[in-house]
Amino acid sequence: MKILVTGFDPFGGEKINPAIEAVKRLPDEIDGNQIVKLEVPTIFYQSTKVVKEKIIAEKPDMVINVGQAGGRAAITPERIAINFQAGSTPDNSGKGPKEGKIESDGADGYFTQLPIKKMVTAMRKAGIPAEVSNSAGTYVCNHLFYEVQYMRVHDFPKLKAGFVHIPFLPSQAKNGRRPSMNLDDMVKGLTASIKVAVAD
Numbered sequence: 517m518k519i520l521v522t523g524f525d526p527f528g529g530e531k532i533n534p535a536i537e538a539v540k541r542l543p544d545e546i547d548g549n550q551i552v553k554l555e556v557p558t559i560f561y562q563s564t565k566v567v568k569e570k571i572i573a574e575k576p577d578m579v580i581n582v583g584q585a586g587g588r589a590a591i592t593p594e595r596i597a598i599n600f601q602a603g604s605t606p607d608n609s610g611k612g613p614k615e616g617k618i619e620s621d622g623a624d625g626y627f628t629q630l631p632i633k634k635m636v637t638a639m640r641k642a643g644i645p646a647e648v649s650n651s652a653g654t655y656v657c658n659h660l661f662y663e664v665q666y667m668r669v670h671d672f673p674k675l676k677a678g679f680v681h682i683p684f685l686p687s688q689a690k691n692g693r694r695p696s697m698n699l700d701d702m703v704k705g706l707t708a709s710i711k712v713a714v715a716d
């Protein structure tokens with residue numbers, strides 16, 4: 517199996533994004549499955565374009581998008597992408613989102629194809645804090661998660677796809693005032709969850 521794993525670049529005034537840092541450190545192969553990695557700009561429709569081009573070029577069987585969820589204390593596989601975007605923070609193009617539907621003819625929501633509960637169990641077994649999340653928010657992460665699902669329906673019906681949010685790194689934690697997780701644990705957690713996702 518070939519798995520495309522993406523990570524966003526830093527945004528919102530942060531100097532680092534744990535998502536791309538953790539993705540870069542994943543092994544190139546997990547249980548005989550090839551891991552293809554991609555850095556994605558934190559820009560609404562541009563993130564979708566970059567990922568779609570990579571899916572066309574690489575033809576992965578599975579796509580896992582990884583993003584930072586500042587304030588969360590655990591690795592959180594997302595259950596559902598919603599057809600709505602909003603937010604007060606400009607993306608990395610300097611603009612805020614156009615508030616409203618992401619795709620005018622898209623479903624209100626799409627459930628992930630990834631086995632999120634098994635992924636959480638596997639991460640906990642590996643000693644990594646993890647829980648299912650029922651909302652990826654309304655910012656660029658939910659946007660990309662939704663758009664990959666929309667592409668799946670229209671262009672890539674065999675694809676399995678999902679989104680995983682990860683906490684801040686300790687360097688972003690403002691002296692422990694915000695929850696964080698170290699990079700090794702993030703890599704360990706993501707690796708454990710990819711193992712069960714490909715075996716599902």
Ligand code: PCA
Pocket residue numbers: 524525527533535558582583584585652653654655656657658
């Ligand atoms: N997190 C943001 C966008 C990029 C990222 O890493 C989000 O949760 O929407």
